Structure formats: C-alpha cells, structure tokens
Amino acid sequence: MTTHIAIVGAGIVGLSHAVAALDAGYRVTVVEQDAAAVLSSIRNFGHVCTSVQAGELGELAREANPIWRSLAERVGVEARVSGTLAVARTEAEEGVLEELAALRAPAGSEMLDGKTAAAMLGVTAPTGIRSGLRLAGDITANPRTAVAKIAAWVDAHERGEVRFNTTVRGVSEEPRLTLETNRGDVAVDHIVIATGHLVGRLFPELAGDVRECVLQMARVKTPHVMGLGPAVLTGTSMLRYGAFEGPAQEALRTEMQAIRPDLLEIDANVMFTQQPDGTLLVGDSHRTFDAAPPFLDERWSELLLGEVASLLGTERLEVLERWQGIYATSADRDLLRETPLPGVSVVSVTTGVGMTIGPALGARTIADL
Ligand SMILES: Cc1cc2nc3c(=O)[nH]c(=O)nc-3n(C[C@H](O)[C@H](O)[C@H](O)COP(=O)(O)OP(=O)(O)OC[C@H]3O[C@@H](n4cnc5c(N)ncnc54)[C@H](O)[C@@H]3O)c2cc1C
Known part of the structure; x- marks a missing residue:
C-alpha cells in the first residue's frame, strides 16, 4: 500500500x-x-x-x-525572477554593498551607480541614492x-x-x-x-525557546510609474541578513546607532516588494512577545512608510491596507x-x-x- x-x-x-x-x-x-x-x-x-x-x-x-521556479511553472504560483536591488544612501551602506559584491554576491550581480539604481525604481528626483547592488536570481512571489x-x-x-x-x-x-x-x-x-x-x-x-515576532506591514500604491521591478532592500536590511556580515557591516551598525537610532529602536528592515498588480508591500518592524498583542503602533507605520516615500522621492505614500504579521523566532x-x-x-x-x-x-x- x-x-x-x-x-x-x-x-x-x-x-x-x-x-x-x-x-x-x-x-x-x-x-x-x-x-x-x-x-x-x-x-x-x-x-x-x-x-x-x-x-x-x-x-x-x-x-x-529552483523549487520556487518549478512551482511557478507546474502549479501556477505567481512568482517571477525579480532579483533584488539593495540601495546605499551613505558611504557606510555603500561599503557593505561593495564588500558583498566583491566576496559573496551570486553570478550576474553588479554594483550600479546612483543614477542607474534610482532609474530602476523609476525615481528621477534626487533622493540621495549613492549606489546600488543588483543581486541576481532572487524571486518575488505573490x-x-x-x-x-x-x-x-x-x-x-x-x-x-x-x-x-x-x-x-x-x-x-x-x-x-x-x-x-x-x-x-x-x-x-x-x-x-x-x-x-x-x-x-x-x-x-x-x-x-520559540516566541512570536510581530511585524508591521502595509500595501501602498506606487507614487509614479514603475515597471515590475526588483525587491528593494535598504541600509537596515544590511544589518539583518547573513550575507552582509563583515567588517563593513560593523561600520554601518555604528553609523546607524549615531544617525538612525529610531530605525534601530523598532528593529526595522526597511524594504519593499512589488506585486503583480504593481502595488508595493512595504515594511517592516520587529518586536518579540510570548503572545503577540494585535495593536499596530501608528508611529512605527509612519516611520517605515516615510522611509520608503523618501527613497522613492515622494512626500507621502497612499496606503491601501495595513496588517500585522507574526513569525516564529528563537534567540x-x-x-x-x-x-x-x-x-x-x-x-x-x-x-x-x-x-x-x-x-x-x-x-x-x-x-x-
Ligand atoms: C510580515 C512578514 C514578512 C515576512 N517576509 C518574508 C519574506 O519576504 N521572505 C521570507 O523568506 N520569509 C518572510 N517571512 C517569514 C515567512 O513568512 C515565514 O517563515 C513562513 O511563512 C512560515 O511558514 P509556515 O508554513 O511555517 O507557517 P504559517 O504560514 O504560519 O502556516 C502554519 C499553518 O499551520 C496551521 N496550524 C497551526 N496549528 C494547527 C493545528 N493544530 N491544526 C491544524 N492546522 C494548524 C495554521 O493555521 C497555519 O495556516 C515574513 C513573515 C512575516 C510575518
């Protein structure tokens, strides 16, 4: 049987x-x-x-x-090879990207100048983007x-x-x-x-040892015409993921502590992905509980949305939805x-x-x- x-x-x-x-x-x-x-x-x-x-x-x-790619083909999951764009707006962030590009980035990845990186986001106004690292092969699923x-x-x-x-x-x-x-x-x-x-x-x-990590998220309209683009990571993301680890990351942490303690306080990972209908999923903050309370702190949402708005060269993003996510976490x-x-x-x-x-x-x- x-x-x-x-x-x-x-x-x-x-x-x-x-x-x-x-x-x-x-x-x-x-x-x-x-x-x-x-x-x-x-x-x-x-x-x-x-x-x-x-x-x-x-x-x-x-x-x-590759299993995600086969799920897209066989199962019809909406998933596209979008790549990821990590953007640098300070010298310390650029140092982290250069370190990753030199040591560990997948084949096909490349450092971009600020203008090219901004153009990938449809941004024409000056938003302080110094450079970007286009990471090849990553996928955005719906x-x-x-x-x-x-x-x-x-x-x-x-x-x-x-x-x-x-x-x-x-x-x-x-x-x-x-x-x-x-x-x-x-x-x-x-x-x-x-x-x-x-x-x-x-x-x-x-x-x-498993606890609940709570994240604040939002879905927003794009502020200007953007083709379906890469997933976008920023400086706070560079403090989070393993591949960014190295001496340059330590310099970035020191810089963040000095200039953006507000983002560190909410353990932010300022990033977004773009969905098939063009809207952006924007986040996120992190807080750990034994039992997650349901309340979203509006100041935290404003901080995250403000960061993405400034990256995209706009005053304010139009929010379509907000929600809380929870994942398992362990120290x-x-x-x-x-x-x-x-x-x-x-x-x-x-x-x-x-x-x-x-x-x-x-x-x-x-x-x-
Ligand atoms: C806001 C947010 C953003 C994230 N972003 C990313 C990202 O971009 N990339 C990434 O890789 N990861 C991301 N993650 C993490 C990722 O979403 C999770 O790690 C993943 O979804 C966990 O999948 P799961 O199947 O274990 O859990 P779940 O999706 O929670 O599924 C568990 C299921 O088990 C069911 N269940 C529980 N108990 C029982 C029971 N007793 N009987 C029957 N059914 C039961 C539940 O109803 C639930 O449907 C993010 C998480 C959050 C919250």
Whole structure:
C-alpha cells in the first residue's frame, strides 16, 4: 500500500512538504485548522531572498530557489525572477554593498551607480541614492495567492488531499500512528507538523525557546510609474541578513546607532516588494512577545512608510491596507527540525525566511524518510 503522510499546516512549509511527498510517490493529507491558510505565509513580502542568506540558510535558500521556479511553472504560483536591488544612501551602506559584491554576491550581480539604481525604481528626483547592488536570481512571489494555489494543486492531485477547517489536537502512537483532529482521527504512516509559530501548542517541550515576532506591514500604491521591478532592500536590511556580515557591516551598525537610532529602536528592515498588480508591500518592524498583542503602533507605520516615500522621492505614500504579521523566532536557532516520536517530523523556521527556504525544508524531510 502507498505510504500515507499527514501534514499539519497549509502554510508554505507544510505545503512544500506536501509537494515533495507527492513528487516522491506518497499519499498525502494536509490538515489545516482554518478555512484557508491566513497566517505567516500570506502576510509576508513574498521575497525569496536567496542572495542574502549565508551558512546553512544559504544552502537551503539555494536549494529552494529552483523549487520556487518549478512551482511557478507546474502549479501556477505567481512568482517571477525579480532579483533584488539593495540601495546605499551613505558611504557606510555603500561599503557593505561593495564588500558583498566583491566576496559573496551570486553570478550576474553588479554594483550600479546612483543614477542607474534610482532609474530602476523609476525615481528621477534626487533622493540621495549613492549606489546600488543588483543581486541576481532572487524571486518575488505573490504571498496572497501562493499557498492557496499550492493547496489547490495538492488537493487536485490523485494522491493528495487538503482538509481545511480541521484542527489537530494531538498525535497518538498506539496501535497506529494517528493524528487526532476535531473532525475525527486519521491513521497514517508518517506525520509532519508544520504549524509555524504555533508549534508549541502541539509539542511544548520542543518549542520552549520559540516566541512570536510581530511585524508591521502595509500595501501602498506606487507614487509614479514603475515597471515590475526588483525587491528593494535598504541600509537596515544590511544589518539583518547573513550575507552582509563583515567588517563593513560593523561600520554601518555604528553609523546607524549615531544617525538612525529610531530605525534601530523598532528593529526595522526597511524594504519593499512589488506585486503583480504593481502595488508595493512595504515594511517592516520587529518586536518579540510570548503572545503577540494585535495593536499596530501608528508611529512605527509612519516611520517605515516615510522611509520608503523618501527613497522613492515622494512626500507621502497612499496606503491601501495595513496588517500585522507574526513569525516564529528563537534567540538560539534559525530552524526547529525535530523527531519527537518515531514517524513524526516537526519543522518550523524560527527566523523570518520561511518563504525563502520552505521548499528546501520540504524536499529534505521527504528525502530523509
Ligand atoms: C510580515 C512578514 C514578512 C515576512 N517576509 C518574508 C519574506 O519576504 N521572505 C521570507 O523568506 N520569509 C518572510 N517571512 C517569514 C515567512 O513568512 C515565514 O517563515 C513562513 O511563512 C512560515 O511558514 P509556515 O508554513 O511555517 O507557517 P504559517 O504560514 O504560519 O502556516 C502554519 C499553518 O499551520 C496551521 N496550524 C497551526 N496549528 C494547527 C493545528 N493544530 N491544526 C491544524 N492546522 C494548524 C495554521 O493555521 C497555519 O495556516 C515574513 C513573515 C512575516 C510575518
């Protein structure tokens, strides 16, 4: 009989496991508590930021990148190879970009002068852009449709099924490995728990260090005509991602502490991506809680929006929507990959790169079965 795998959670991590398992010939049942996946995987930038990851995250990101391309082709996920433009507005930021360009940038990447970098954003007014690093190969996906499209593909597969509105309450081992849900039990051969920041609800002993990182986001109209462009990172992004690490990054941190303590205070990563309808997803701030309060601080939103407005050479951006995103975070690790019981894999990304590496995690777990 075909081996049956149950996957808990229809976010990008769970569905990446589902696609890999179907490709490997298994029977798959995805179980999702909500009527649609509405948590981390639809609230993000959709930035598959392969080029700025380092170490293990870098390896996973490089494995995941071609899987995203195949999801676009096979599943119809809206994802385009947009590349990333990191812009420098100070000498210290430019130093970080030059260091990355010289040492670690993917083939096809190039340093741009300020005028060329600004032109990529459709900016003609002087906005202080000194230079930019165009990073090749990164992908921008539409996070609002991606997981719904993958779930529909899984559900339409002859060996696949997605059960929405079904909450998993626990896992039992005897007499067979079984998922206990509010709509009855499902006996299977293997279980993957991919419940994102809610991982501690089912396995509290594994997730003691996992907390909730809250981010403030907005979708805005473009202030001027822009073709569908790259994902855009700024100086605060250069303090965040592993590939920017190096002596120049330390100089930038010192500079930021002196001139932009306001951005450091909200742990900002000022960046945006462009969606198929042309609108921009703008963010973000970071704050960590045990239980995330729902309130958005308007001063923080104003700060982030003001930064992007000034980069794009406009007074004010027209906001279409605002929301809060939450992802799992841990001070000690970037990933949680455990086997609490025989036949049970628990996978959660505990830093904000699940869109970038999720497909590779799915492929690796399934290859290891
Ligand atoms: C604002 C924001 C911006 C981000 N930007 C990026 C980015 O640009 N690039 C990037 O790589 N990453 C980004 N991230 C991180 C990325 O979104 C996450 O790492 C990723 O979406 C996590 O996917 P997941 O499938 O583990 O979690 P989720 O998408 O949260 O999915 C988990 C699912 O499990 C379900 N579930 C939970 N408990 C149960 C249960 N008991 N029974 C049944 N179902 C259950 C939930 O309903 C949910 O649908 C961002 C995150 C946020 C919040």
